[in-house]
Amino acid sequence: MDGTALTALAEVDFAARRGEFVSVIGPSGGGKTTLLKVIGGLLQPTSGNVAIDGSRPEDAQLLKRIGFVFQEPALLPWKTVTQNVRLSMEINHGKTPLDMGATGRLIETVGLDQFGDYYPHQLSGGMRQRVAFARALVTDPEVLLMDEPLGSLDEITRTSMRYELLKVWEALPKTIVLVTHSITEAVMMSDRVVVLSSRPGRVVGEISIGLPRPREEALERAPEFLELVDRVKELLALGAKRTTTAGGALAGS
Amino acid sequence: MERSARQQRAEHLPGHEPGVTRAASGRLRLSIRLAALGYLVPAAMAALVLMVGWELWVRLADVPVYIVPGPLKVLRRLFGDVGFFAGHGATTLMEAGAGFLLGSLVAVIAATLMAHSRLLERILLPLAVVVKVTPIVAIAPLFVIWFGFGSAPKILIAAIITFFPVMVNANVGLRAVDPGSLDLFKSLHASKTEILLKLRAPSSLPYLFAAFRIAVPLSVIGAVVGEWFTGDQGLGSVIIVAHNDLDTPTLFAAIFSLAIIGVSLTLATFYVEKRTLFWHNSFLA
Amino acid sequence: MTRAAVVLTALVAMAAVACGGEEPDPALDHVVFMAGFKAQANLPFVAAYVAQEKGYFETQGLDVEIRHASSGEHLKLLLSGDVDITTAAATSVLKRRSDPEIPVVAFVLFGQRGQQAYVSLSDSGMSTPDDWEGKTFGYKISVPPDYLAVLKSSGVDRSLITEVNAGFDPRILTEGRVDVLAVFNSNEPDTIRRLGFEVTTWEPEDFGVPNLGLTYIATEQTAGERGDLVQRFLKATLKGVEFAVANVEETLDIVLEYAPGADRDHQRFMLETELADARSDLTGQNGIGWMTDGQWMALYDYLLDFDALPNPFDYKEAFTDNFLRRVYDKGELSWP
Numbered sequence: 022m023d024g025t026a027l028t029a030l031a032e033v034d035f036a037a038r039r040g041e042f043v044s045v046i047g048p049s050g051g052g053k054t055t056l057l058k059v060i061g062g063l064l065q066p067t068s069g070n071v072a073i074d075g076s077r078p079e080d081a082q083l084l085k086r087i088g089f090v091f092q093e094p095a096l097l098p099w100k101t102v103t104q105n106v107r108l109s110m111e112i113n114h115g116k117t118p119l120d121m122g123a124t125g126r127l128i129e130t131v132g133l134d135q136f137g138d139y140y141p142h143q144l145s146g147g148m149r150q151r152v153a154f155a156r157a158l159v160t161d162p163e164v165l166l167m168d169e170p171l172g173s174l175d176e177i178t179r180t181s182m183r184y185e186l187l188k189v190w191e192a193l194p195k196t197i198v199l200v201t202h203s204i205t206e207a208v209m210m211s212d213r214v215v216v217l218s219s220r221p222g223r224v225v226g227e228i229s230i231g232l233p234r235p236r237e238e239a240l241e242r243a244p245e246f247l248e249l250v251d252r253v254k255e256l257l258a259l260g261a262k263r264t265t266t267a268g269g270a271l272a273g274s
Numbered sequence: 275m276e277r278s279a280r281q282q283r284a285e286h287l288p289g290h291e292p293g294v295t296r297a298a299s300g301r302l303r304l305s306i307r308l309a310a311l312g313y314l315v316p317a318a319m320a321a322l323v324l325m326v327g328w329e330l331w332v333r334l335a336d337v338p339v340y341i342v343p344g345p346l347k348v349l350r351r352l353f354g355d356v357g358f359f360a361g362h363g364a365t366t367l368m369e370a371g372a373g374f375l376l377g378s379l380v381a382v383i384a385a386t387l388m389a390h391s392r393l394l395e396r397i398l399l400p401l402a403v404v405v406k407v408t409p410i411v412a413i414a415p416l417f418v419i420w421f422g423f424g425s426a427p428k429i430l431i432a433a434i435i436t437f438f439p440v441m442v443n444a445n446v447g448l449r450a451v452d453p454g455s456l457d458l459f460k461s462l463h464a465s466k467t468e469i470l471l472k473l474r475a476p477s478s479l480p481y482l483f484a485a486f487r488i489a490v491p492l493s494v495i496g497a498v499v500g501e502w503f504t505g506d507q508g509l510g511s512v513i514i515v516a517h518n519d520l521d522t523p524t525l526f527a528a529i530f531s532l533a534i535i536g537v538s539l540t541l542a543t544f545y546v547e548k549r550t551l552f553w554h555n556s557f558l559a
Numbered sequence: 560m561t562r563a564a565v566v567l568t569a570l571v572a573m574a575a576v577a578c579g580g581e582e583p584d585p586a587l588d589h590v591v592f593m594a595g596f597k598a599q600a601n602l603p604f605v606a607a608y609v610a611q612e613k614g615y616f617e618t619q620g621l622d623v624e625i626r627h628a629s630s631g632e633h634l635k636l637l638l639s640g641d642v643d644i645t646t647a648a649a650t651s652v653l654k655r656r657s658d659p660e661i662p663v664v665a666f667v668l669f670g671q672r673g674q675q676a677y678v679s680l681s682d683s684g685m686s687t688p689d690d691w692e693g694k695t696f697g698y699k700i701s702v703p704p705d706y707l708a709v710l711k712s713s714g715v716d717r718s719l720i721t722e723v724n725a726g727f728d729p730r731i732l733t734e735g736r737v738d739v740l741a742v743f744n745s746n747e748p749d750t751i752r753r754l755g756f757e758v759t760t761w762e763p764e765d766f767g768v769p770n771l772g773l774t775y776i777a778t779e780q781t782a783g784e785r786g787d788l789v790q791r792f793l794k795a796t797l798k799g800v801e802f803a804v805a806n807v808e809e810t811l812d813i814v815l816e817y818a819p820g821a822d823r824d825h826q827r828f829m830l831e832t833e834l835a836d837a838r839s840d841l842t843g844q845n846g847i848g849w850m851t852d853g854q855w856m857a858l859y860d861y862l863l864d865f866d867a868l869p870n871p872f873d874y875k876e877a878f879t880d881n882f883l884r885r886v887y888d889k890g891e892l893s894w895p
Contacts, residue, residue: 063460093454095457140553142558
């Protein structure tokens with residue numbers, strides 16, 4: 022997709038409803054990041070199109086209707102937490118108003134209200150990622166695209182952050198597409214899990230997660246949960262075995 | 275290096291947990307002061323040892339003053355006429371400073387243009403190399419002819435010397451942005467100007483300062499060399515007149531003055547760098 | 560010596576006698592001469608070049624190594640003993656002896672007139688130093704005392720002249736940055752003419768300034784302890800000057816061997832100018848290179864007057880005519 026001969030994604034049919042939390046899971050190199058970037062308008066597909074509530078991704082970007090969170094928080098080290106969060110509002114704000122109050126509110130929402138004047142080098146990894154979240158949320162986007170946002174964190178922080186993220190989402194409902202390679206994470210957090218095959222990525226199947234919300238840690242040991250995890254695992258194994266091109270998505274159960 | 279009692283106490287304060295340190299000011303100022311001392315004291319000791327050795331050599335080997343004067347003679351000459359050396363030093367400093375600013379400004383502009391156009395880079399970079407390798411001795415007389423006998427040719431020479439290292443580093447620095455941050459800016463539909471001003475420019479600062487560390491003393495040399503060719507002011511003039519008169523105590527006193535200027539400028543650059551780049555890896559280790 | 564070495568030496572000596580039937584050549588004395596600048600037709604340099612190429616040094620039993628200073632290091636090397644004899648302007652000799660009191664002594668005076676001159680472009684229409692008022696005068700490094708002396712003797716108001724340290728490049732005059740430039744009389748006037756400009760020159764001697772030119776110098780120690788070497792060196796080089804006077808073109812050939820790539824015409828100008836400056840009534844009577852106490856005293860007095868000497872001292876210690884007296888007999892050079 023970069024002009025190199027690498028085909029990261031084959032045909033993919035993907036849809037998410039407003040307010041839905043969708044996870045995309047698949048083996049490494051399976052095009053998950055590519056899919057996310059195409060949805061967000063950071064990459065152009067070689068064929069096909071993307072619509073976000075009817076608009077093209079580029080237009081949605083301009084109106085700050087899409088928020089991104091990447092695996093590396095990519096905070097600007099010379100700016101404070103507050104200045105970093107504000108960044109997404111300030112850049113190219115020709116078409117959107119600046120809501121200064123939003124910065125303070127979101128910093129509070131992610132639990133960093135004491136640290137507004139701190140610099141990234143003074144924060145732990147988990148805290149930096151929280152700043153990245155706040156930054157993505159400050160423009161109040163309708164869609165949040167996250168690419169393994171907890172991937173660089175240690176196990177303990179990662180687990181607790183999952184629940185914090187869920188709490189934030191429940192307070193500020195958005196359409197979320199989360200790319201992850203943790204099955205537990207996908208099942209625990211989403212309404213629906215989309216499984217991709219290995220490269221070139223195709224949709225192997227989709228699983229609806231009907232578990233009740235709010236979801237808590239104890240749920241991880243519930244039999245329904247574990248059954249869903251198994252089903253995801255099956256689909257993953259299936260996707261790993263597929264070699265040749267054929268049709269589109271397999272029907273999920 | 276031994277930590278002061280104050281620093282040790284600071285580490286037991288609440289809020290000093292790993293991963294969460296207290297905000298910048300107090301500890302930073304202390305660390306800058308300690309760092310400055312850490313640089314000055316060993317250097318001063320080394321200088322002292324050198325001077326003592328030098329004085330002993332001159333006396334024991336009976337070296338005539340017109341070959342090499344002993345440091346005591348030089349210091350007596352220097353401190354016996356501080357106004358003289360300070361005045362000329364101020365001239366050289368002014369020329370070097372103006373040249374450094376001019377050269378840096380042009381260099382940053384050139385680098386910014388080059389960062390946006392590979393074609394321009396391929397044109398300007400070889401030109402800059404040609405300028406760099408041209409010996410000052412060849413162009414200085416031309417500068418005197420074109421720009422007169424005052425400060426202008428010296429400022430220009432200092433500017434030319436400053437130009438190359440600053441331009442090269444600025445060029446690298448402007449391109450060396452964190453790809454994640456670049457993605458972020460692109461995802462926010464940032465304009466090229468916004469990317470330049472808000473991302474590339476700050477990212478390039480560590481590289482710029484690295485170049486400044488080189489260019490600052492070089493600009494002093496440039497001013498001095500310019501002063502050899504014309505004019506009556508500046509430590510370069512003092513040096514060439516003293517050389518002509520075989521007045522080695524004055525010659526060496528002028529060199530000492532240059533050394534003082536050089537060290538002061540380097541410390542000043544370091545201080546500015548540390549305050550501006552407090553966020554950079556090089557200061558956090 | 561070991562017995563073996565004695566036997567060996569005897570064998571070699573006998574073989575030499577047997578082979579040549581002559582006495583072995585006496586060992587030549589090694590002398591290091593350093594010209595104070597790059598190779599060119601300055602008379603003291605030329606004297607040495609000719610003496611070398613014509614075998615005069617050899618006749619005097621000397622093996623002379625001729626070197627050239629590249630950045631004014633000749634004086635330091637003289638003092639450190641790496642160089643035995645070098646050149647210096649008479650003014651320099653007095654200055655150095657005044658401060659920092661270096662123990663050198665001049666033993667021959669090539670330049671009966673000094674090398675200093677001032678030039679302006681003929682187009683400027685200036686004809687006397689009075690015309691310098693309201694103009695810009697360019698000097699090298701520091702304001703020369705000869706210039707000050709000329710102003711005084713001509714009654715010119717110095718405050719009406721803009722004086723600048725103009726550097727070494729004569730184009731500063733041709734480009735109009737200065738109106739009058741201090742130069743070496745045997746060099747820049749010709750250079751500037753070659754750039755296509757006619758020049759007007761003035762020389763301080765014409766205004767009563769007792770300026771003197773180039774000399775050979777040695778340390779007091781060398782002159783005292785190895786005076787014989789100095790004398791033989793002097794003889795050979797004065798013979799070289801004699802030759803140059805009578806054979807300018809061949810002398811130029813020799814100069815160009817030491818300065819390949821130099822412009823022959825420019826070297827001729829230099830040589831002829833300096834040959835002219837080397838001759839006067841005094842030298843006509845006593846021989847080229849002659850110098851008197853009166854000359855040095857006048858130079859010393861004028862330099863002192865114009866603050867060109869940091870400290871007063873006994874000027875007689877700066878020169879010696881002993882060697883001249885021994886090599887000349889009523890104006891004739893004793894040779895060999």
